[in-house]
Amino acid sequence: MEVDNGQVLIEKAEGLATITLCRPGKLNALSPAMRAALGEHLGDAARDDAIRVVLIRAQGSDFCAGADLMDAPDAPLVWRDRIRIAQAHHLSIVRMKKPVIAAVQGRAVGGGASLALAADILILADDAKLVFPFVKLGVVPDGGASALLQAKAGAAASLDLLLTAGALDAAEARQLGLTRRVVAAAQLDSASIALAHALLKLPWEALMLTKALCAQQWAHGLESVLAHESDAFALATSTHGHRQAMAAMRESLGRQKERDAMNGKNTGAAQR
Numbered sequence: 001m002e003v004d005n006g007q008v009l010i011e012k013a014e015g016l017a018t019i020t021l022c023r024p025g026k027l028n029a030l031s032p033a034m035r036a037a038l039g040e041h042l043g044d045a046a047r048d049d050a051i052r053v054v055l056i057r058a059q060g061s062d063f064c065a066g067a068d069l070m071d072a073p074d075a076p077l078v079w080r081d082r083i084r085i086a087q088a089h090h091l092s093i094v095r096m097k098k099p100v101i102a103a104v105q106g107r108a109v110g111g112g113a114s115l116a117l118a119a120d121i122l123i124l125a126d127d128a129k130l131v132f133p134f135v136k137l138g139v140v141p142d143g144g145a146s147a148l149l150q151a152k153a154g155a156a157a158s159l160d161l162l163l164t165a166g167a168l169d170a171a172e173a174r175q176l177g178l179t180r181r182v183v184a185a186a187q188l189d190s191a192s193i194a195l196a197h198a199l200l201k202l203p204w205e206a207l208m209l210t211k212a213l214c215a216q217q218w219a220h221g222l223e224s225v226l227a228h229e230s231d232a233f234a235l236a237t238s239t240h241g242h243r244q245a246m247a248a249m250r251e252s253l254g255r256q257k258e259r260d261a262m263n264g265k266n267t268g269a270a271q272r
Helices: 032-047 076-095 111-118 145-153 155-163 170-176 185-200 204-218 222-236 240-263
Strands: 002-005 008-013 016-021 053-058 100-104 107-109 121-125 129-131 167-169 181-183
Touching: 008 032, 016 032, 016 185, 032 076, 053 185, 076 111, 076 222, 100 111, 100 185, 107 111, 111 129, 111 145, 121 170, 121 185, 145 155, 145 222, 167 170, 170 181, 181 185
Parallel strands: 016 053, 053 100, 100 121, 107 129, 121 181
Antiparallel strands: 002 008, 008 016, 129 167
């Protein structure tokens, strides 16, 4: 069964739910409508007893460029509401009984990196890059990025990445222990589907209980961390530094639109 909800697609077959981000022309930047569709599909996969494994992937050259900032709000409390929506999606992945795989190619930026890190198993194309640009825009990490990254890569490396707006390529991500699986970009789809099918062959109850057991350790207290994160993000959006960063981004985007118009191109979405 296949359901296309806007720019997010879900396919269900033989126990596997495959959720695909389908906005490659905008680098799969998550608009509010896409976020709503993603949440709907994640809930559907979680509730469907016939589904035992979930695979999250994306069309195009890049996994996800984060939030689409073309309609970024100005009010801190509106920002907080948007951040809480993203958090709810990522928390649903962590708390879902079913194993969740994220297959990442190209760039996973900001909230896109948070989405990938929420998955139980991360499989990376050799051209993949996890990018954490939050401080450049005068905000704090969102979508659970700080908690997820620290839990899975350690505090020292996470602080370095988050405080410097750093990025991880696939090789460094494997070195830090974020993944055991790096494959050629052309093999990402086949490798991720093969992994999903391998999980489907294992006893479902053992997978469910093992995921829950591990979450008791690494995801303990995640909800309280996310509550603090959304409040800190809202506070950050009220600062002079954030306003300056957003003004600079919009100015850069405007110049890019002018160049693209001269060249007959469509300008991509602005992302965090």
